[in-house]
Amino acid sequence: MLNSLDLEGRPEDTRIVVAMSGGVDSSVVAGLLKREGYDVVGVTLQLYDHGEAIHRKGACCAGQDIHDARDVAARLGIPHYVLDYESRFREAVIDRFAESYIAGETPVPCVACNQTVKFSDLLDTARNLGAQALATGHYVRSRLVNGHRAMYRPVDLDRDQSYFLFATTQDQLDFLRFPLGGLTKPETRAIARDLGLEVADKHDSQDICFVPQGKYADVIEKLKPEAAAAGDIVHVDGRVLGRHAGIIHFTVGQRKGLGVATGEPLFVIRLDAASRQVVVGPREALITHRLMLRDLNWIGGTSLDAEVDSGRMVFAKVRSSRPPQAAMIVRQDGRIAVELLDGEQGIAPGQACVLYDGPGDKARVLGGGFIEATASLGTSLAAE
Known part of the structure; x- marks a missing residue:
């Protein structure tokens, strides 16, 4: 008999580690699982010096957020641990972000953070704590398909975070749970109030956590003065x-x-x-129709080679704020490329291209990769 998280055993016999950032979303995840009777353990990552960030609005994983996560855990009556991941975060996320910008790219550090620190290092920590799953406050859905978990867009498409999770491997996805995927943000806040959590009306983080006020160049110049x-x-x-x-x-x-x-x-x-x-x-020079991808991750449940050879039609999302659009996966010079049927403006190397099997909230995440090169109609990728 499977419980509500598709795991064997009663909730009280099932340990779940919750990644608690100190925000309302992850706090509600911990509260919901605790209310269902699961053996919940909260873990918060300190990703950079919280002394510098304690008064910064819109940041996460530092300062006030750590205190908020600790307070929520106390309110819920669950154990809570703060792990120092500063050096790992700097190496895997911040340094890579700076290097990518210096190379003329537009990186997406939240993908790198999920790919390395959160869904690799933290996932290993959860297993070491004896957990059967790691739960997060991301707005995506997952469910069992042919013995493995598949990822889908959430009910609340305004909160869709699947763009930042395309690099999740099948092994990681099988261990992860996303309890908020079927909720809207207002519903999440209402649950937080019902649970008596002070973070119920806390503002969402807006900027990249280590980039105050969105000033990327200031951060890069500090890290790499020669840039x-x-x-x-x-x-x-x-x-x-x-x-x-x-x-x-x-x-x-x-x-x-x-x-x-x-x-x-x-x-x-x-x-x-x-x-x-x-x-x-001019604006028309920004239009892109073909993308060459690197570091491709495929979680579509079928063979990628078979999909490419069959001319699989997909929907591609090239920015977190833009809807998926019709596209085709193709092979070029032995590598994978994506053709955007209607084209798109302002696409830059370093950004992510995430692939879905449809455009709406029932769409499955097939995978994606980082954009290495772009081309418009009538030009080659090499020319760009």
């Missing part, structure tokens, strides 16, 4: 329009703050780290 190397701002037609103080100050699709004027709206089309060039041009 702010000047270079040319070049039009796609080859004209040199001006100078810049470092490509780390620009992102693909950016329009404001370019520091040049030609009488036409200009956008950042691409960043060339080798030549330190910021390439700009």
Whole structure:
């Protein structure tokens, strides 16, 4: 007989580790599982110096959030541990983020954090604590399909976090549980109030936790002072329009703050780290139709090679804030690429491309990868 988490045994005989960030979502997960009778253990990760971040609004995994997680655990009557993952987080997430930006990419550090620190290191810790599963407050759903768990988009698509979880392996997914996938955010907050949790109305974190006020360049210059190397701002037609103080100050699709004027709206089309060039041009030059992916992770339940050979139609999400759009998985030069049927603007190397079997809330996450190169109609990936 399976319990509500699809595990053998009674809830009281089933230990579940809950990753508690100090926010309302993970707190409600702990509360719901405790109320069902599970043997719940809360674990909070200290990811960077909480002394520096204790008064920072919109951050997570540091300072006030650690205190909030501890208070919630006390309220629920569950054991709670704080683990120092600062060095691991810096190595696996912060340093990689800086290196990616210096290379002219637009990284997604939340994916790297889930991929390494949370769903690798923390998952091992949960197993060492004798847990049968690790539960988180992510808004995604999972269920058993042919003996393994499959990941799906949540009921509340405004809260969909599947974009940040595409790199989850099948082994990790089988051990993870996402109790909030069938709830909306207002319902989650209502449960928090019912449980008497003070975090019920706590604001959600907005910025990347180690980037205050979204100032990426400030963080990168602090970590890598040599990254702010000047270079040319070049039009796609080859004209040199001006100078810049470092490509780390620009992102693909950016329009404001370019520091040049030609009488036409200009956008950042691409960043060339080798030549330190910021390439700009008209909006239409931003349109991308084909993406080459690296570090591809496939959790679609079938053979990726078979899907590619059959010309599998999928839906691709190239930014967390944009809906999935119709696409096709193709093979190019022995590697996997994705063709966007309608094209998309402002796609940059380093971003994630996540693949689904449909566009709506019942869509299954098939996997995804990081964008290595892009191309528009009539050009090759190598040319970009």
